[in-house]
Amino acid sequence: MTSTVPAAPVRDRWGLLAVLSGNMLIDALEVSVAIVALPAIGHDLRVDDAVAQWVVGGFALGFGGLLVAGRRAVARWGERRVYLVALLVFAVVSAVGAAATSIAVLVLARVVKGACVALTAPTGLAVIGRAFPEGEARNRAISVYSSFGACGFSAGLLLSGLVTQVDWRWTFLFPAPVALVLFLFGVRLIPGRAGDTSVPAGGRGLPVSRGLLRSALGAAALNGSFWGLLVTCTFRLQDGLGWTPLQAGVALLPASLPVALTAPFSGRLVGRFGTRGPIALGAALLPIGYLSVWRFRGDRPDLLTEYAVGVLPALLIVGGGFALCFSALHMQALSGLRAAEHGMATALYQSAVQLGGVLVLALVTVPAFSPLGVVTAVGLLGFLVALTGIIAERRTL
Incomplete structure (x- = not known):
């Protein structure tokens, strides 16, 4: 009340x-x-x-x-x-x-x-x-x-x-x-x-559903791997290759543009295709993009050409996958819940988004780990979580 x-x-x-x-x-x-x-x-x-x-x-x-x-x-x-x-x-x-x-x-x-x-x-x-x-x-x-x-x-x-x-x-x-x-x-x-x-007071009555848990895990993997890639690339471009901050910012921009361009239309996409299909497709694109970044070695004479060939396509793939998942995951998290539960469900979901980023950022900067290896593994985990949604949907048919 x-x-x-x-x-x-x-x-x-x-x-x-x-x-x-x-x-x-x-x-x-x-x-x-x-x-x-x-x-x-x-x-x-x-x-x-x-x-x-x-x-x-x-x-x-x-x-x-x-x-x-x-x-x-x-x-x-x-x-x-x-x-x-x-x-x-x-x-x-x-x-x-x-x-x-x-x-x-x-x-x-x-x-x-x-x-x-x-x-x-x-x-x-x-x-x-x-x-x-x-x-x-x-x-x-x-x-x-x-x-x-x-x-x-x-x-x-x-x-x-x-x-x-x-x-x-x-x-x-x-x-x-x-x-x-x-x-x-x-x-x-x-x-x-x-x-x-x-x-709810004292943690009682928190909304829990399989859709919410699946979405929270998927969103944590999505955001964590995305941030991990950007942080890895910014250190690589600036410290490793001597690019200026402006050059690095422009270089990373294609990864975020698909979300910015498609955000106003995300509701229509989900309305037509549902949530599980776009989430699964987007989650499949992410590890493909992450694996593509491995091709960027920075040892060619023309770095701009290497960026255009080895990094730009990967960032566009990752950005496209992120755009497909971004709104659909949130909508899936709220599916099946009462309107009164949406506020707390959104808080739980967004907490997973942010804390997933914290965890992956901590891992990609551990010297013993391969940063791109961590990012790719987390992206694959997100894809496996998305597949469980497809399997669950087919079982209910």
Whole structure:
């Protein structure tokens, strides 16, 4: 059961959407900007790759670790208060991270930023669901919100490439003023709402289904292997081959473009073909793409030609597979659950997405392991999980 508190009416729903979508954009940037900046951070703070990767892993840890608890915070203090406080803290720790002189302070700031995103990202979607009437207006608003998130990752690769060439610290500082501006507009536009007493207390009543568990495992493998590939490539291109951050950002961009381009149409794809088919096809493409990257040795005189032949096709294959799986996995996770369970199911699912990234990033930087070997193995694991969905579907026919 939910209750509302008195709040100013939403005078400008599309202004509200601009605030929420802008926040989603900077949230999505947080991973990709850090990936391109990792080699520069490692050099400046004098840490090796295994330590530097925690700049990405710390953000994912804070994000994934607070999603479930974040729903309980919203239930207790209300969406408006939690959202605005998290946005303000996000701005402050952005500045702290940019000024960090040690890797410990930087990683801690990244963990806190991830925790802030765990509070704002799902809450923003819930606010949209109530601010816009059901039907075309709500669907359009959700599509815009999701597209900002999908495009944010791609934009972050280019932005970080440009900014890191000046100083990697600007990469972490620029979200601070943006978040402050969004906070000021959010104070006026975000409606008030009291907590949701339907959120289970003490871990009881958590939604559990085979579809949710299968989707969570598949998404963990998908996100983990994808991030692992990008981190492996950024160190290889910059430290191994001497490419600039901008060149590396542009080089990695094709892996993220398919998701950005197809996000507005993902619902139609699932509506026509269901979830299991696209997930299985996408999961099959990922290890094929990962194996293709093994061909990139960087020993040809013309590196651009080798990139075009050995890396670009692999990144496009991986990006296409990711796009097929991205939305379908989330929709499969919610399939068969009651509407009241969707919020907690999404939190559990997104926790798996983020923590899968943390685990794989930790593994690919272990000196004893082959980074591409780890990425490929995790991709194959995701494909095996997808196959169990196909088998389960056939058994029910």
